[in-house]
Amino acid sequence: MLCPTCGHLLQKLLVTTNSGGKFEVDHCGRCGGTWFDPYEINRIPYHEVIRIAHLTVLPKSPPAEMKNNLCPRCQSKLEKYHSEIMPKGVNLLRCPKDKGIWATQKALEEFKKNQEETIKEYKVRKIAFPSLSVVFAPAIFIFLLFLSTLITVTNLDKAKESRISAAAIMDQLQIVSISPTAVSITFKTKTSVKSSISYGVSSLELITRSISHQPTTNHQILITNLKPDTVYLYRIILEDQTGRKYTTEIRPLGTEAEFIDKSM
């Protein structure tokens, strides 16, 4: 795989999460950029970012930067990614196809530093659900990075009509990590509907919980007893007043590593 920034061959580096998990990133030893497959950028601790940065060996006379910004996996053109809840001036690049993230060394350091400080600050203040989603916007980014749109209507064919409807009805989905084992999910709907959520570690083991028993436009649920540092799958089911059901596509949702609790 080639570096999207400078064209150098990327090398595999082993990264250790704070809960002891290990995974590989693809790192450019020339410009210091790092490629993350989906979710990996949330798992890498800040101190590992710093360690990797020290492994970067800059050549004495760096070649002119190529900046073709192509995905090292599938060669799609990477798209600039910035959210208002990221630090100012920090941009990441994301592959529109496989959702991997390319981060320059500087952007990665600033992003992870900000992320860890924000999470820590939240833990100190112990903000209670459900005010959380309002007060603690920065944590939302962790998940919204991969869930920026619940569903892309244009990607769907007509057979998925009920999914298109679910996406059209839903608005302002916010998924906030409260702890490594708890996630808050809030969203609005344009009309009053009942809602429920199915989630699990695989699509074959989904459990369903009711979110709104009565038709409403404001929906919120706190899901607890999740496993830390784990990718869950979920989908949201809406039921209108005539009893017709609409479901979203199945989407991934990651929990945080446990280190955040230990730091307290």
Ligand SMILES: [Zn+2]
């Ligand atoms: Zn490079």
Ligand SMILES: [Zn+2]
């Ligand atoms: Zn790609």
